[in-house]
Amino acid sequence: MDMQRFKPNRGHDAPIYLQLYRRYRDAIAVGKLQPGDRVPSVRSLASELNLARGTVEMAYQMLTSEGYFLTRGPAGTVVSPRLENLGEPGYGFASSSFAPPRSCLGADAGQVRPFQLGVPALDAFPRKTWTRLAGHNLRTMDTAAMGYPDPTGHEPLRRAIAAYLGISRGIACTHEQVFVTAGYRGALELVCRTLLRSGDIGWYEDPGYLFARQFLERAGMRLEPVPVDAEGLSVGIGQQRAAEARFAVVTPTHQSPMGMALSLPRRLQLLEWAGHRKAWIIEDDYDSEFRYHGRPLPALKSLDRDGRVLYSGTFSKVLFPGLRLAYLVVPEAQVEQFKDTANHLCGPGSILLQATVTDFMDQGHFARHLRKMRSLYATRRGYLVDALMQALGSRLHVQPQAGGIHVLAKLTNRESDKSLAAAAQSNGLAIQALSQWQIRRTSHGGLLMGFANVTEPEMAKALICRLAAAIQSQ
Amino acid sequence: MDMQRFKPNRGHDAPIYLQLYRRYRDAIAVGKLQPGDRVPSVRSLASELNLARGTVEMAYQMLTSEGYFLTRGPAGTVVSPRLENLGEPGYGFASSSFAPPRSCLGADAGQVRPFQLGVPALDAFPRKTWTRLAGHNLRTMDTAAMGYPDPTGHEPLRRAIAAYLGISRGIACTHEQVFVTAGYRGALELVCRTLLRSGDIGWYEDPGYLFARQFLERAGMRLEPVPVDAEGLSVGIGQQRAAEARFAVVTPTHQSPMGMALSLPRRLQLLEWAGHRKAWIIEDDYDSEFRYHGRPLPALKSLDRDGRVLYSGTFSKVLFPGLRLAYLVVPEAQVEQFKDTANHLCGPGSILLQATVTDFMDQGHFARHLRKMRSLYATRRGYLVDALMQALGSRLHVQPQAGGIHVLAKLTNRESDKSLAAAAQSNGLAIQALSQWQIRRTSHGGLLMGFANVTEPEMAKALICRLAAAIQSQ
Numbered sequence: 001m002d003m004q005r006f007k008p009n010r011g012h013d014a015p016i017y018l019q020l021y022r023r024y025r026d027a028i029a030v031g032k033l034q035p036g037d038r039v040p041s042v043r044s045l046a047s048e049l050n051l052a053r054g055t056v057e058m059a060y061q062m063l064t065s066e067g068y069f070l071t072r073g074p075a076g077t078v079v080s081p082r083l084e085n086l087g088e089p090g091y092g093f094a095s096s097s098f099a100p101p102r103s104c105l106g107a108d109a110g111q112v113r114p115f116q117l118g119v120p121a122l123d124a125f126p127r128k129t130w131t132r133l134a135g136h137n138l139r140t141m142d143t144a145a146m147g148y149p150d151p152t153g154h155e156p157l158r159r160a161i162a163a164y165l166g167i168s169r170g171i172a173c174t175h176e177q178v179f180v181t182a183g184y185r186g187a188l189e190l191v192c193r194t195l196l197r198s199g200d201i202g203w204y205e206d207p208g209y210l211f212a213r214q215f216l217e218r219a220g221m222r223l224e225p226v227p228v229d230a231e232g233l234s235v236g237i238g239q240q241r242a243a244e245a246r247f248a249v250v251t252p253t254h255q256s257p258m259g260m261a262l263s264l265p266r267r268l269q270l271l272e273w274a275g276h277r278k279a280w281i282i283e284d285d286y287d288s289e290f291r292y293h294g295r296p297l298p299a300l301k302s303l304d305r306d307g308r309v310l311y312s313g314t315f316s317k318v319l320f321p322g323l324r325l326a327y328l329v330v331p332e333a334q335v336e337q338f339k340d341t342a343n344h345l346c347g348p349g350s351i352l353l354q355a356t357v358t359d360f361m362d363q364g365h366f367a368r369h370l371r372k373m374r375s376l377y378a379t380r381r382g383y384l385v386d387a388l389m390q391a392l393g394s395r396l397h398v399q400p401q402a403g404g405i406h407v408l409a410k411l412t413n414r415e416s417d418k419s420l421a422a423a424a425q426s427n428g429l430a431i432q433a434l435s436q437w438q439i440r441r442t443s444h445g446g447l448l449m450g451f452a453n454v455t456e457p458e459m460a461k462a463l464i465c466r467l468a469a470a471i472q473s474q
Numbered sequence: 475m476d477m478q479r480f481k482p483n484r485g486h487d488a489p490i491y492l493q494l495y496r497r498y499r500d501a502i503a504v505g506k507l508q509p510g511d512r513v514p515s516v517r518s519l520a521s522e523l524n525l526a527r528g529t530v531e532m533a534y535q536m537l538t539s540e541g542y543f544l545t546r547g548p549a550g551t552v553v554s555p556r557l558e559n560l561g562e563p564g565y566g567f568a569s570s571s572f573a574p575p576r577s578c579l580g581a582d583a584g585q586v587r588p589f590q591l592g593v594p595a596l597d598a599f600p601r602k603t604w605t606r607l608a609g610h611n612l613r614t615m616d617t618a619a620m621g622y623p624d625p626t627g628h629e630p631l632r633r634a635i636a637a638y639l640g641i642s643r644g645i646a647c648t649h650e651q652v653f654v655t656a657g658y659r660g661a662l663e664l665v666c667r668t669l670l671r672s673g674d675i676g677w678y679e680d681p682g683y684l685f686a687r688q689f690l691e692r693a694g695m696r697l698e699p700v701p702v703d704a705e706g707l708s709v710g711i712g713q714q715r716a717a718e719a720r721f722a723v724v725t726p727t728h729q730s731p732m733g734m735a736l737s738l739p740r741r742l743q744l745l746e747w748a749g750h751r752k753a754w755i756i757e758d759d760y761d762s763e764f765r766y767h768g769r770p771l772p773a774l775k776s777l778d779r780d781g782r783v784l785y786s787g788t789f790s791k792v793l794f795p796g797l798r799l800a801y802l803v804v805p806e807a808q809v810e811q812f813k814d815t816a817n818h819l820c821g822p823g824s825i826l827l828q829a830t831v832t833d834f835m836d837q838g839h840f841a842r843h844l845r846k847m848r849s850l851y852a853t854r855r856g857y858l859v860d861a862l863m864q865a866l867g868s869r870l871h872v873q874p875q876a877g878g879i880h881v882l883a884k885l886t887n888r889e890s891d892k893s894l895a896a897a898a899q900s901n902g903l904a905i906q907a908l909s910q911w912q913i914r915r916t917s918h919g920g921l922l923m924g925f926a927n928v929t930e931p932e933m934a935k936a937l938i939c940r941l942a943a944a945i946q947s948q
Contacts, residue, residue: 056577070616070618071616071617071618072614075614102612107828111617111618111621112618112621113616116720118622119621119622122617122620122621123617125620125644127615131612131613131615134826135609135610135612135613138605138612139605140546140549141544141605142544142545143538143545143585143586143596143597143825144544144545144585144586145589145796146599146794146796147585147593147596147794147795147796148592148795148796149796149798150592181820182656182820182821182823183820185818185819185820186820189820198672204624214818217541217820218667218818219665231881254579268775314683320620320621321620321621321622322613322619322621322622322623322824322825323603323824324623324820324823344659344688344689346655346656346657346659346663346798346820347656347798348823349798349822349824349827350606350796350797350798350823350824350827351796352826352827353823353824392847395632460632468795
C-alpha cells in the first residue's frame with residue numbers, strides 16, 4: 001500500500017490526527033480500501049509519514065471506535081469486514097455523505113471508546129497466557145462441563161476466590177460463602193432476590209455509581225441519597241434521614257466516583273448501625289486492587305463480626321469486562337438462602353471461562369498481572385493528568401486519588417458538566433458528567449475519565465486537545 | 475493395571491454392574507487407585523473380563539455420576555482428581571465407610587445422571603469441530619470481545635438465529651428482534667421485566683414444565699392452570715377460567731411433558747384470544763428440532779399477525795446445556811422496550827461462546843449435527859422403550875410421542891408416581907414424577923425419563939433393571 005497518500009498537510013487548519021482520520025474514512029467510502037483490507041500498523045505508518053505515534057494512534061482509535069477499523073490483536077488492524085453488509089442505500093457507501101455504520105453507533109457495541117470508564121488496559125492483558133489456559137480447558141472439556149453448570153459458580157473458582165480474599169483483602173470465608181455471578185449486576189440481583197423486597201429503603205452514596213443506582217431503582221428499591229465527604233459516606237446523616245433503612249450500598253476502599261476511602265470511625269459506625277438495625281451492607285469493592293500510594297485498606301467485610309456485610313468484587317477491572325464474571329461473599333448464616341435463589345437465576349454461565357480464571361489465579365498469573373497493572377496505571381494516570389493540567393488547568397481541577405482507573409476533574413466554575421460531557425461525547429470521547437452520578441446536586445460539576453487505555457503521553461495530549469476543542473464553544 | 479482384580483463373581487447375589495461399581499469404589503477408598511489414575515476404557519475392560527459393554531458402561535456411569543470418575547472425552551476416564559482435596563476426616567477417605575464426595579451429591583454438580591431430563595447426547599457432540607472453532611475465536615479475540623459485550627447478544631449470532639428460524643421454523647424476523655439470553659430463564663426474565671408485573675395472571679399448561687413454573691411464581695406471577703388434552707392446551711377452559719389473563723405460556727410443538735402438538739384450531743383460537751385481549755403468548759419451542767415421524771410443525775410464532783407472540787428457543791438441547799445460551803424473538807413494536815430492559819440485565823455473557831455458536835451455524839455444522847441427532851435419538855428412544863416394555867410393561871405404559879428427548883411412562887394403576895420416582899432417585903436414577911409437573915392432580919401418575927444418553931441396548935436394560943429393583947418394594 002502507498003502510505004504516502006495518507007500524509008496529512010501541516011499547513012492545514014484541521015489537526016493532523018483529524019486529517020488522517022478523514023483520509024482513511026474517505027478511502028473506505030470510495031472503495032480504495034475494502035472491508036477486510038489490512039491497514040499498516042501505527043508504528044510503521046508513524047515512521048513512514050514522520051508523525052508522532054500518539055497522533056496516528058488517536059486517528060486509529062477514532063476509526064476503531066466508530067466501526068471503520070477492527071483491531072485483531074496480534075493479527076493487526078483491518079477495515080471492518082462488517083462494513084460489507086452495509087452497502088445499501090442510505091449509508092451513502094461509496095458516496096461522499098458517508099456515515100458510520102449503524103451497528104457501531106451504540107454505546108454497547110463492545111469497542112472501547114477513549115476515556116471509557118470501567119475498562120482496564122486491554123493492550124496490557126497477557127493474552128498469550130490466557131489463550132493457552134483457555135485452550136487447554138477447551139480441549140479437556142469433560143461431560144460435566146457440558147451439562148448444566150453449578151448455579152453458585154464453578155467450585156474450584158470459588159475456592160480460589162476465597163483464598164485470594166483471605167490473603168489480599170483480609171476476609172475470612174469458605175468457598176461455600178462465595179457465589180460467582182454474571183458481573184456486579186448478577187451479584188446485586190442475587191442480593192435483591194434473597195434479602196430485599198420491592199419498596200425497601202436503602203442508603204445510597206451521593207454521588208455514587210450510576211449503573212448500580214439505576215439497577216436497584218428498577219428492582220423497586222427506594223434509595224435515600226446519603227452525601228459523601230472527605231471520610232466517605234456520612235453515616236450520621238444516613239441515620240438522621242433514614243435510620244430504618246433495610247440496606248446500605250457502599251464503596252469503602254475507593255469511593256465511586258470521588259475516590260476517598262471510608263474512614264475507620266465511619267466503618268465502625270456503619271457496622272454498628274447495621275448490627276443494631278439488622279440492616280444489610282452491600283460492599284462494592286470494585287477496584288480495590290489498584291492503589292498507587294499509601295497502604296491498601298482491608299475490606300469493610302474483614303471487620304464484620306455480626307454477619308451483616310455482603311461483599312462483592314469483580315474480574316471486569318482486573319482481567320477484562322467481556323468475561324462477565326464477578327463474585328459475592330455472603331454471611332455464613334445466609335448461605336442456604338442464597339443457594340436457593342441462585343438455583344432460580346441465570347448464574348455465571350459456562351464453566352470454560354470460570355475454569356480458565358481459576359487456572360490464571362492458581363498458577364500465579366493473576367498476582368503477577370495485578371503487580372504490573374499497578375505500576376502501569378500509575379504511569380498512565382500521569383499521562384492524562386499532565387495533559388489535562390497543561391491544556392485545561394484553568395477550567396478543571398484534577399482530584400488527587402490513591403487508586404482506581406479513572407480520574408475526576410472538577411470544574412473550577414459553575415458551568416454545566418452535563419453540557420461539557422455531551423460536547424465531548426459527540427466528539428467520540430466517552431467522558432461522563434459527575435452530576436449524572438449525583439442524586440442531589442450539591443457542588444461544582446466535574447468530568448469522569450477512564451485512563452487505563454491512554455497508552456502514551458502523545459495520545460493523552462491528542463485526546464485532551466480534542467476535548468479542549470469540543471468544549472471551547474461551550 | 476491388573477484388570478482381573480475387578481472381575482465380578484457370577485454366582486454372587488448382586489448384579490454384575492453393581493459388583494464392578496463396588497470394587498472400583500473400594501479400590502479408590504483403600505488407595506489402590508489414586509486421584510488422577512487412568513482407568514481402562516469400557517471397551518477394553520469389557521473384553522478383558524468378558525462382560526457386555528453395557529454392563530461396564532453402567533458401572534462407569536454410576537461412578538462418574540457419583541463423582542468417583544471423571545471422563546475427559548477422548549483423553550479417557552480417570553479417578554477424579556477432585557477427590558484429592560477431600561481427604562479430611564468425615565469423608566472416611568481410606569476407610570471402609572466411604573461416602574461420595576459432598577460436592578457431587580447435588581443435583582447441579584454438572585455430571586449427567588442416568589435418565590436426566592433436558593440433556594442431549596453429550597457423547598455424540600462433535601467436540602473436535604467445536605474445539606477447533608472455539609480455539610480459533612480464542613486466538614483471534616479482539617479488544618471488542620474483551621470489552622462489555624452487547625447485552626442483546628453478539629450481533630452475528632443474532633443474524634444467524636434469525637436466518638435459521640426463517641428456514642426451519644417459518645418465522646420471519648430480523649436480527650433486531652432476536653435477543654440472545656442466558657438460557658430459557660434469561661428469556662423469561664427479559665419478558666417478565668419488560669411486559670409483565672408482579673401479580674399478573676397467566677395461563678400455564680397443566681401439566682407443564684416444572685422449572686419455568688417455579689421461576690414465574692418466584693417472579694410474582696399468578697399462574698392459572700389450564701389442562702392439556704390430545705390437542706394440547708384447552709384454550710376454551712382458559713377463557714372460562716381466566717379470560718382476563720395477561721399472558722399464556724405454551725409449548726405448542728411438543729407439549730412439555732406430554733408430547734402432543736397444539737392443534738391448528740387451538741393455535742388460531744389462542745392467537746385470537748391474545749389479539750383481542752392484548753395478552754402475550756410465550757412460546758417455548760424447547761426441543762422442536764427433534765421429531766422422528768410426521769412433518770415438523772411450523773412455530774406458533776409463524777402465524778402471529780398481531781405481534782402477540784414471544785418466541786423462545788434454546789441451544790441447551792441442540793448443542794449442550796453448559797453453554798447457557800438461548801434466545802428470544804420479540805414483536806417488532808416491542809424491540810426498543812426490550813433493548814432497554816436488556817441493558818439492565820446480566821445478558822448472555824462472554825462473546826467467545828456466542829461467536830463459536832455463530833461459526834458452528836454459519837459453517838453448516840449445526841444443520842449436520844441436528845440431522846445426525848434426529849436418527850440417533852430415534853434409535854436411543856427405542857432402546858429405552860424396549861427395555862421398559864420388557865421389564866415393566868405391566869406397570870408402565872409408554873406414551874407414543876413424535877419428538878423430544880424424554881419418554882413419559884404412565885402408571886397403569888393408581889400408585890404414587892412420587893414415591894416411585896423417589897425410590898429411583900435414591901438409587902441414582904434422575905427420574906421425575908409426572909405429578910410434580912401437575913398443578914392440579916388429574917390423572918394417573920407417570921415417570922419422566924431422558925433417553926438421550928442411553929447409548930446402548932445393554933445400558934438401557936441394566937438401568938431399567940436397576941429401576942425395577944428400586945421400585946419392587948414400593
